[in-house]
Amino acid sequence: MPSLLRRVKSKMFIFAHRRTLTLLDGEYGSVFKGRSLDFDELRAYVPGDEVRDIDWKATARHGSPLVKRYVAVRRHSVLLLVDTGRNMAAQALSGEPKKDIAVHAAGVLGYLASRHGDDVGLLHGNATASKYLPPSSGEEHLERLLREVDASASLEAPASGIAEQLDYVLRYLKGRLLIVAVADEFLPDTRTETLMRRLRGRHEVLWLTVRDARLAAGPDAEPIEGSGSLMAESTDVGTGQGIPFSLAINAKVRAAYAAATLERERQRREVFYRLGIAEEQTTGSEDVLTSVFALLEKHRSRAFTAKTSGRGGTRAG
Structure with a gap:
C-alpha cells in the first residue's frame, strides 16, 4: 500500500510554494512560543x-x-483528535470522502510537529468507542497514525460522537497537550460544549472542521459522473435518512435548507467564539494548507489577546 505520509507531503508541495510552506512552518512554531x-x-x-x-x-x-x-521544554506532545465515526465516510463539500481530507489534515499537522521535534499522538473514535495511540516521534510512527485514521472511518462504523473522545482526554490523559481536533461539521450539544470548555481550560485546543456536502444537485447541475442522470438523493450517513431528489430540487425546500444551514453555522461559530477555541473550516484537500495556516494564526492571535487583556487593566464586576 502506498505511503499515506508520502502522499500528504506530495500534496503539500503541489498546493503550496516554498514561501507558503516557510510561513506555515513558522506559524506552527509560534503557537507554543511563550507557552511552552x-x-x-x-x-x-x-x-x-x-x-x-x-x-x-x-x-x-x-x-x-x-x-x-x-x-x-525540549519536546512537546501534540494530540491529533480525529473523528473516525460513520459521518466521516460521507462526502465533503469538495466531493471527496471526508476521511481522506481528515488524513491529509492530520498528516500536514503531524508533519509540521515532527519537523519541530514534537511528539505526535492520536485519539480517534466514534460515539461508542475511542482508541488512543500515545505520542511518539518519527515518520514511521506518523504513517501508522494516518493508516489508523484511514482504516477506521467507514460506512460500517458507528455514528460519530466527538464528545466520547473529549471525555476520554479529560479522564485519562495527563499533562498539558496541544490538541488539534479534526471533525465532522456539527453543532455541539450541551454536554459536548461543557466538555470542550473543560478541555480548553487544561490544554491548548485548535479545531479543524471538514465541511459537509451540499444538498443534492440542483436542476441546472451537470449529470452525476457514470450515471448519465441527476436523479440522486442526499443521504445523511449518520442517520441513514435520505431526501428524495424530487424534494431536493424544490425551490422552497432548497431555500429553507440554505437558511437552516446559515443559522446552524452562525450558532457553531458563536459556540467556538464563546469557548475561546480557534476553529477553521476546510472544504477539501486543495485548501487544507490554507485552512491549517489560518487556524494556527487565529489560535496564536487569540491566545495572545487573552493573555494581554488580563494584564494591568481593571476587570469589570
Missing part, C-alpha cells in the same frame, strides 16, 4: 525583553518592571 516553557524565576526588566513576559502584579508590588524567566 516552565517558569523559573523573576528578574529585572532589560531593554529587548518581551513585553508579554512582564509580571504586572509583581511589578506593581516591587515598584519597577519584573519579567518572568523560563526554562525551555
Whole structure:
C-alpha cells in the first residue's frame, strides 16, 4: 500500500510554494512560543525583553518592571483528535470522502510537529468507542497514525460522537497537550460544549472542521459522473435518512435548507467564539494548507489577546 505520509507531503508541495510552506512552518512554531516553557524565576526588566513576559502584579508590588524567566521544554506532545465515526465516510463539500481530507489534515499537522521535534499522538473514535495511540516521534510512527485514521472511518462504523473522545482526554490523559481536533461539521450539544470548555481550560485546543456536502444537485447541475442522470438523493450517513431528489430540487425546500444551514453555522461559530477555541473550516484537500495556516494564526492571535487583556487593566464586576 502506498505511503499515506508520502502522499500528504506530495500534496503539500503541489498546493503550496516554498514561501507558503516557510510561513506555515513558522506559524506552527509560534503557537507554543511563550507557552511552552516552565517558569523559573523573576528578574529585572532589560531593554529587548518581551513585553508579554512582564509580571504586572509583581511589578506593581516591587515598584519597577519584573519579567518572568523560563526554562525551555525540549519536546512537546501534540494530540491529533480525529473523528473516525460513520459521518466521516460521507462526502465533503469538495466531493471527496471526508476521511481522506481528515488524513491529509492530520498528516500536514503531524508533519509540521515532527519537523519541530514534537511528539505526535492520536485519539480517534466514534460515539461508542475511542482508541488512543500515545505520542511518539518519527515518520514511521506518523504513517501508522494516518493508516489508523484511514482504516477506521467507514460506512460500517458507528455514528460519530466527538464528545466520547473529549471525555476520554479529560479522564485519562495527563499533562498539558496541544490538541488539534479534526471533525465532522456539527453543532455541539450541551454536554459536548461543557466538555470542550473543560478541555480548553487544561490544554491548548485548535479545531479543524471538514465541511459537509451540499444538498443534492440542483436542476441546472451537470449529470452525476457514470450515471448519465441527476436523479440522486442526499443521504445523511449518520442517520441513514435520505431526501428524495424530487424534494431536493424544490425551490422552497432548497431555500429553507440554505437558511437552516446559515443559522446552524452562525450558532457553531458563536459556540467556538464563546469557548475561546480557534476553529477553521476546510472544504477539501486543495485548501487544507490554507485552512491549517489560518487556524494556527487565529489560535496564536487569540491566545495572545487573552493573555494581554488580563494584564494591568481593571476587570469589570
